[in-house]
Amino acid sequence: MMVRLVKTAGTLSSEPGMKSVTFALTLTCLWPVSEALADRIDLNAPASSATVYPDGASVTRIVEFSAPAGQHQLVIPDMPAGTDPAALRIKAEDVTLGSVELQSARNLPDHATQPPAITAAQASLREAHDAVRQFDRSQQALATRAEALRQRAQITRDLLQGDSRLPADEIPETVERMGALIEDLLAQADEQDHQIAMREPDRQPLLEAIDRAEAELAALREDSSNHETLILTVEATGQPAQIAITGFTNAAGWQPDYELRLDRQADSLTMQRGVTVWQSSGEDWSDVQLTLSTARPQSRTDPTHVPSWMPRFGRPDATEDMVMAEEFSAADAQRGANLEMAAAPIGAAKMSRMGITVVYDYPGRVTVRDQADSLRLTLDEKQLTPDVMAEAAPRYDDSAYLIAESVNATGEPILPGAVTLYADGALVGRSQIGLVADGDKLRFGFGPIDGLRAEIRLPEEIAGEDGFIRRSNTMHETATLIVENLTDEEWPLRVVDRIPVSRQEDLRIEWSAEPEPTATDPDGRRGVLYWESPIAPGQTQEIVLTTDLRWPDDNELLR
Structure with a gap:
């Protein structure tokens, strides 16, 4: 039996019944048949579905293939760089799964088939270069045509100047005819030059297409170099088979x-x-089925460990010992909390609503x-x-x-x-x-209503900075709350204010309001008062709120 060191860990499933078998391998036992004799099948496995959490995502890839019965090696070169082998979950249908290897530090001895995207980008780049060459050839053909026309005009001119055998009475007609021919040839040559000049701006978009194709190819090659290769050894049955590969990424x-x-x-x-x-x-999710989950697989699953608290009293000179004991107790509590957090397992993704987890299956497919x-x-x-x-x-x-x-x-x-x-x-x-x-x-809240003005008035001649009149052990405030409706519509109005709340028996608080509030301590907010009533266009509402505080002599009011 052969033994080979592999990197990965995950979950395997195989026929029959797709029963999952958990593995955590450092050594993988292979079939007695040498892998060198196994057929190699190069496959691409782009993301087909993703379950996205608030702080991560589970990404699933579906690999479908057909192979004759026997042992085969499946090579999947487009796994994102940084794939966590411990988070891989692999399920196989109609095929028996053997060894699993994730390669990142080295390449296969013989390279996998070039990704189709790179092949298509190379073809696009060749087409872009061909388009420029074809354009340049057409421009050169026009230039050659123009040069040929000018040479014909020059030859005609030379013949006319060197021919002395013409009768005198034919010279004018001949000159006229030959001159017209020369003029026509030169006009045709000028037209060719004009066509060249008119077409020249069309070359720039072709050059830009080359730049785009080169950039796209470079990006794909860089992306390809940032991928890892997943190698699966399988025993096929001769039937079409499917393998689902699920991994987790933090970067989503x-x-x-x-x-x-x-x-x-x-x-x-x-x-x-x-x-x-x-x-x-590290990869585009193209045309994937998207599921959104409120689960947080990376968050804590257990509450904080609460240690026992054992206070004691003693002499004042024992304070240092007590402090040391408290520090020891706090350190012990922290160690307990850390142990609880370390033992917390990673939660599993849920594909339906279960308990407090809410899942949204987005209709259709999307690209992220x-x-x-x-x-x-x-x-x-x-x-x-x-x-x-x-x-x-x-x-x-x-x-x-x-x-x-x-x-x-x-x-x-x-x-x-x-x-x-x-x-x-x-x-x-x-x-x-x-x-x-x-x-x-x-x-x-939907913003301010400019036509509903609000103000508070305090008696300036007797009030301090905050409206209170202070003595050694008393405080008094009379405030007038005013709301004026300058709009042309009636509004249901709620006026909100507060009175002080005592948490000491000797701090006495008395208050009164005219009119009386319609609600006190709403939603458990102690000391908060509501006045609710409609306010008509042009109406002004006033509320007078009086507050008195009293506390023992030789004490101060602490705000």
Whole structure:
């Protein structure tokens, strides 16, 4: 039995039933038949499908071939440079898989068949050179024709000057006839020169075509040199066979990108969902089936290890010992966390929604170029039911803002990403949206409403810089919140302000408001107050908010 050192590790599957067999090889046992006697089959395996995660991608290649029954060596030279052999997963159908080798440090003894893309680029370069040569030949033919015409005119002129045998009465007619011939010949020669000059600009595009073909060939050759070669030894059955090769790359990712369109007249909020996909894996993904997954195979799978905490008390001079004990405990906790992280396995890609993982199968096929700009793809469109209002915070802003609140009723989570906002057809701006679970509330701001002015007024003659009157152990503020509607429409208005919140029993806080707020501590935001009511065109609303703070003597208020 022969033994050969190989580099790779991965998962093998073979007939019958495509049962997967995991391998992690440093030595591979080969069949007794010498590989030198095996037929060699050169194949190309471009990417056919990709599952892209937020921070990586699984790329699958499908190799289909037919071979007579017996042992064969499959040579696949277009694996991207940097392919991780430990991440390779190989499944074979209608063929038995033997040894697997990934070559990067050296080439095969005899080179694999040249990639078809390079062959096509070489043919294009030859065609470009042929086009220039053909053009130059046609230009030269015109120049030769012009020179021949001028020589004929010169010969005719020489004959006319040297012929003295003509009768005197025929000389005028002969001169006229020969002169007309010379003139016609020279005119034809000039026309050839004119054609040459008119055609000369057509040469530059042909030269540029050569430059493009040379650049394309150079890029393909460089790309080819940056690839690794996968060598599979198989036992064929004589039937058409298929091998699926899946690898993982860190150099890829995707993120959501949204458009939100608020139409107040139609009372609708339309969310157009898209994604931006990028990759720099070392190869173009041409015409691949794309799947987007929210799984993060490279992230931690376990929570942080929480160590025990055992505090103690002692004499003041034992402080140093306590500090050392705390530092030891912290170091031990960190070691535990590191051990947990090191033991975390790599997660597997999921091709359907399972638990908290969401998968999008993009319809049709797409092309994602290597190291190119991000590709934006449109996913779908969702309709949300908005609650539209104008919201003013006079303590901080001088205008009210257009707000739309809704509930995520899409049946799936809204993932974090950038969002472009439109209000009544006009572009408002760009923002970010966080994760919104299915059924959770969401809120979007669509910019200021210039006709809804907001301000806060404080009694200047008695107020300090922040509106408070201070004494040794008291503080008092009376603030007037004002919103004025200068638009020609009625708005549902929410005015937002806050009062201080005490977390100490001896810090006493009293407040009053006229009118009373319609909501206090909304969504658990302690001390926040809402006043909600419509505001008509030309109307001004005022809210008077009074706040008093009192604390023990010989203490200071810490902001």
